[in-house]
Amino acid sequence: xxxxxxxxxxxxxxxxxxxxxxxxxxxxxxxxxxxxxxxxxxxxxxxxxxxxxxxxxxxxxxxxxxxxxxxxxxxxxxxxxxxxxxxxxxxxxxxxxxxxxxxxxxxxxxxxxxxxxxxxxxxxxxxxxxxxxxxxxxxxxxxxxxxxxxxxxxxxxxxxxxxxxxxxxxxxxxxxxxxxxxxxxxxxxxxxxxxxxxxxxxxxxxxxxxxxxxxxxxxxxxxxxxxxxxxxxxxxxxxxxxxxxxxxxxxxxxxxxxxxxxxxxxxxxxxxxxxxxxxxxxxxxxxxxxxxxxxxxxxxxxxxxxxxxxxxxxxxxxxxxxxxxxxxxxxxxxxxxxx
Amino acid sequence: xxxxxxxxxxxxxxxxxxxxxxxxxxxxxxxxxxxxxxxxxxxxxxxxxxxxxxxxxxxxxxxxxxxxxxxxxxxxxxxxxxxxxxxxxxxxxxxxxxxxxxxxxxxxxxxxxxxxxxxxxxxxxxxxxxxxxxxxxxxxxxxxxxxxxxxxxxxxxxxxxxxxxxxxxxxxxxxxxxxxxxxxxxxxxxxxxxxxx
Numbered sequence: 001x002x003x004x005x006x007x008x009x010x011x012x013x014x015x016x017x018x019x020x021x022x023x024x025x026x027x028x029x030x031x032x033x034x035x036x037x038x039x040x041x042x043x044x045x046x047x048x049x050x051x052x053x054x055x056x057x058x059x060x061x062x063x064x065x066x067x068x069x070x071x072x073x074x075x076x077x078x079x080x081x082x083x084x085x086x087x088x089x090x091x092x093x094x095x096x097x098x099x100x101x102x103x104x105x106x107x108x109x110x111x112x113x114x115x116x117x118x119x120x121x122x123x124x125x126x127x128x129x130x131x132x133x134x135x136x137x138x139x140x141x142x143x144x145x146x147x148x149x150x151x152x153x154x155x156x157x158x159x160x161x162x163x164x165x166x167x168x169x170x171x172x173x174x175x176x177x178x179x180x181x182x183x184x185x186x187x188x189x190x191x192x193x194x195x196x197x198x199x200x201x202x203x204x205x206x207x208x209x210x211x212x213x214x215x216x217x218x219x220x221x222x223x224x225x226x227x228x229x230x231x232x233x234x235x236x237x238x239x240x241x242x243x244x245x246x247x248x249x250x251x252x253x254x255x256x257x258x259x260x261x262x263x264x265x266x267x268x269x270x271x272x273x274x275x276x277x278x279x280x281x282x283x284x285x286x287x288x289x290x291x292x293x294x295x296x297x298x299x300x301x302x303x304x305x306x307x308x309x310x311x312x313x314x315x316x317x318x319x320x321x322x323x324x325x326x327x328x329x330x331x332x333x334x335x336x337x338x339x
Numbered sequence: 340x341x342x343x344x345x346x347x348x349x350x351x352x353x354x355x356x357x358x359x360x361x362x363x364x365x366x367x368x369x370x371x372x373x374x375x376x377x378x379x380x381x382x383x384x385x386x387x388x389x390x391x392x393x394x395x396x397x398x399x400x401x402x403x404x405x406x407x408x409x410x411x412x413x414x415x416x417x418x419x420x421x422x423x424x425x426x427x428x429x430x431x432x433x434x435x436x437x438x439x440x441x442x443x444x445x446x447x448x449x450x451x452x453x454x455x456x457x458x459x460x461x462x463x464x465x466x467x468x469x470x471x472x473x474x475x476x477x478x479x480x481x482x483x484x485x486x487x488x489x490x491x492x493x494x495x496x497x498x499x500x501x502x503x504x505x506x507x508x509x510x511x512x513x514x515x516x517x518x519x520x521x522x523x524x525x526x527x528x529x530x531x532x533x534x535x536x
Contacts, residue, residue, distance in 0.1 A: 116533030122430045135532055136427040140449030143420045147377045154376075 019104045020126055025052050026100040029067030037124045038105060041082060052103070056080040056090070070094055071101045078103070086117050107131070112138055171217060172224035174245075175238040181303060183236050183248060187291070188299040194250040194291045195258045198310040199227070201243035201269065202283040202322040215275045219282060226268045230261060255290055262286050262325035270323060286325035287314025293330035341383055343453055345375040348389055350418065351411045356397065364389075364396045380452065390481070402484045402505070409488025413496060424449070425493055426530045431522060432499035436460060436468055436490075456482055470515040473508075483513025490517065498527030 012033060015022060020037035034047040041047075047055060053065055060079040063069040070076060071094075078092040091108040094101050107114040111131055114120065125131045169176040175183070187194050201223060208216035220243070227237045227247055236248040247265070249257060269284040289309040294302055309328040317326040353361045365373045368388060375381065394401040412421045428435040428442070443455040456473040463469055472486060473479030487503045494501040500521040506514035 112533060114533075116531075119531065119533070121532060122427075132427060132532070136424065136445065137448055139420070139427070140424055140445075143424075144378075144450050151376050151378045 015102075018126060020124060021106060022102055022104040023047065023052065024097075024100065024102050025067075025071075027071060029053060029071065029100075031055070032100065037120070040118050040120065040124065041088070042084075055083060057083050071096055080105070086113070088114050088117065111135065169239040172221055172239050174224050174228075175236060177238070177240045179236075179238055180240065180246060183238070184303045184306075185299040187248070187250060188302050191296065192250055192291070193252065193254050194248055195254045196289045196291070196306050196310050197247040197249065197258070197262065197325075198287045198307070198314045199245040199247060199265070200285050200314060200318070201245075202285055202318075204243040204282055207280045207282060211275060211278060211280060215278070215280060218275045219273055219280050222273050223269055223282070223284075227265060230265050230268065255292060258288055258290070258327065259325075262288065266323055266325065283323040285314055285317040285322050287311060287317055287328070288325060289313065289328040293328070341381045341386060342375055342379040343377045343450060344386055345381055345389060346377040347412065347418075348386075348393065348408060349375050351408045351415075352393055354415055354417055355407070355411065360396060364392050367396070368392055387480075401481070405481050405484035406488035409485040409490075410492040411488075413489055413492035422493075422496065423530070425489075426496070427532075432494050432497035432501070433519060433522060435493065435497070436517065436519070437462075439470065456480060458482075458486075466519040468517040468519060470517060472513045472515065473511045475511045478511035479508060479513035481513075483508065483515050486515055490515075495525075496528050496530075498523055498525045500524035 010018070012024075015024075016035050020035045022035040023031050023038055024033045025031050029052050031047050031050055031052050034042075039047060042055065051067075053067055058065075058070070058078060058080050061076065070078075073096070075093060075095045078090075078094055080090045080092055082088045082090065089108065089110045090105045092103050092105040094103045111134060115131075115135060122132050167175055167179040167182075184196070201219070204216065204219065207219055220239070223245070224237065224239065227245060231237060231247060231249065232251070234251055236246075236250075238246045238248070240246055247261075249261060266284050266286065269282060273280045273282070287310045289306040291302075291306065294305060296302075313326040313328045317324045320326070349361060352364065362373055368385075370385065390401055390404065394404050397404065412418045413425065414422070424445070425435070428438045428445075437460065439458055439460045443457060446453050446455050456477050456479050458470060458472045460468055460470050470483075470486060472483045483505055487505050490501070491503050499519070502516075502518040502520065504516045504518075506516055508514070
C-alpha cells in the first residue's frame with residue numbers, strides 16, 4: 001500500500017484472467033488497458049487511449065465529469081452507463097493504484113440483454129463469475145413460468161366453462177336457478193332499477209301428459225325463444241325449473257315497459273305451437289315486483305322480499321283466470337291488472 | 340413433478356408418431372384424460388405404465404424408447420428449451436460431462452419438484468468416462484437409457500465424437516460408459532447464451 005491508497009497490482013495477464021472486465025487508467029483518467037471482456041463492449045473502436053469518462057457516464061457518485069474526484073478518493077462503488085448505444089447499465093468498483101486507478105465492472109441486472117447485445121460466451125466471463133448460473137436460472141425459471149402460465153390459462157378456461165355450465169339450463173340454453181341470485185345481487189348492489197317477472201306456463205302439464213316429454217321439451221324451447229325475442233339484450237331470462245321462468249327487465253323506464261312486455265309475452269305464448277303436426281296450446285301467468293318499490297337494503301333480504309311479492313302476484317294472476325299479469329302493489333295487497 | 344416427465348414422453352410420441360398413436364395409447368391406459376400437464380403432479384406409478392404402453396404400441400423394447408426420448412429432448416425443435424439448458428453445462432462436451440453431477444441440482448433449481456436420480460461421473464482412463472445413475476434407495480428407473488440417447492445427441496450438438504454404451508444395472512445403479520474420441524469431429528450446432536426468446 002502506498003500513501004494515497006494505491007495498491008500494488010498483479011501483473012496484467014493475471015488481471016485479464018481474474019477480472020476480464022476491468023479497465024486500468026492513468027491519473028488523467030485515460031484508459032491504459034482494457035480487459036478482454038470489457039474490450040468487447042466497444043465495437044471495434046478500441047478503448048485504450050480514450051478518456052474513461054468519454055466511454056462511460058458515471059451516474060453515481062456524482063462527480064460532474066471530473067475524474068480526479070474519483071481517483072483522488074479511496075475505493076468507490078460506481079454506477080455507470082455506456083455512452084454509446086445500447087447505453088448498457090453497469091456496476092463497478094474503482095480502486096486507486098499507483099499511477100492511476102483500476103475499475104472492475106459487471107452488468108448487474110442488465111446481464112441478459114448485455115450477453116445478447118455483445119454476443120458474449122461462457123468463456124468471456126471469469127470462471128468464478130456466477131453470471132452463467134444466473135443466465136441458466138433466468139431461462140429455466142422463464143420456461144417453468146411459461147408452462148405454469150399456460151396451465152393457468154387452461155385451468156381458467158375450464159373453470160369458466162364449468163361455471164357457465166353450472167349456471168346454464170341445458171334444455172333451453174337460458175340461465176338456471178343458480179344464476180338468479182348473482183344476477184339480482186349485481187343489480188341491487190349497483191342500485192339499478194329493474195322488474196322481476198315470475199312467469200309460469202299455463203296448461204304445460206297437459207301438453208306433457210297428453211303428447212309426451214318430447215313435446216313438452218319442444219314447447220319449453222319455443223317459450224324460451226319467445227321470451228328472449230321479446231326482451232332486450234340487457235334483460236335476462238332464466239328458467240328456474242319445470243315450467244317456471246323468471247324475466248328480469250332492467251334499464252331506465254322499466255316500470256313503464258312492464259305492462260307492454262308482459263302483455264306481448266302472454267299473447268305470443270298463447271299462440272298455438274306445432275309439434276310433429278299436432279297443436280300444443282299453452283298460455284302464461286306473470287307476477288311482477290318492481291325494485292323501485294323497495295327500500296335499499298342488503299341484497300339477500302331484498303331478493304327474498306321481491307321473489308315473495310312476485311310469487312304472490314303470480315298466484316293472484318292465476319286466481320284471476322290465467323293468461324294475465326299482476327304487478328305487486330307495495331301499498332299492501334295485490335293490485336289486479338288486465339292481462 | 341412427474342407431469343414434466345410424462346409430458347416429455349407425450350411430446351416425443353406425438354411429435355414422432357402422431358396424435359392418433361398417442362390418443363390410442365392414452366385410451367388403453369384409461370386414465371380419464373388424454374394429455375399430461377407439465378406443471379401438475381401425477382401418481383408416480385403412471386410413468387412406468389405409460390412407458391410400457393408406449394413400448395407395446397410401437398412394438399419396440401422400452402429401453403429403445405427411452406433412448407429415443409433422450410435424443411428427442413436434445414434434437415427436436417419442440418424441446419429447444421431442454422437443449423439450451425443442457426448447453427449451459429459447459430462450452431465443450433467434455434465440460435458438460437464433468438458437470439453432470441450438477442445436473443440434478445440444476446434441474447431442481449428450475450423445477451423444485453422434479454427429482455432426478457443422483458448421478459456421478461468418473462474419468463477412468465484417458466477419454467473413458469463412467470456415468471452412474473441411481474442408488475439402491477433411489478434407483479435409476481431407466482434414466483440410464485435416456486442418458487445414452489441424450490448424450491449421443493448432445494455430443495452431436497457440440498460436434499464431438501463419442502461412443503455410448505449402457506452397461507446394465509446393479510443394485511439400483513445404472514452404468515453408462517462414455518468413450519470420448521474427439522472434441523471437434525464435426526461442426527457443432529451454434530449456441531449463444533443470449534439467444535433465448
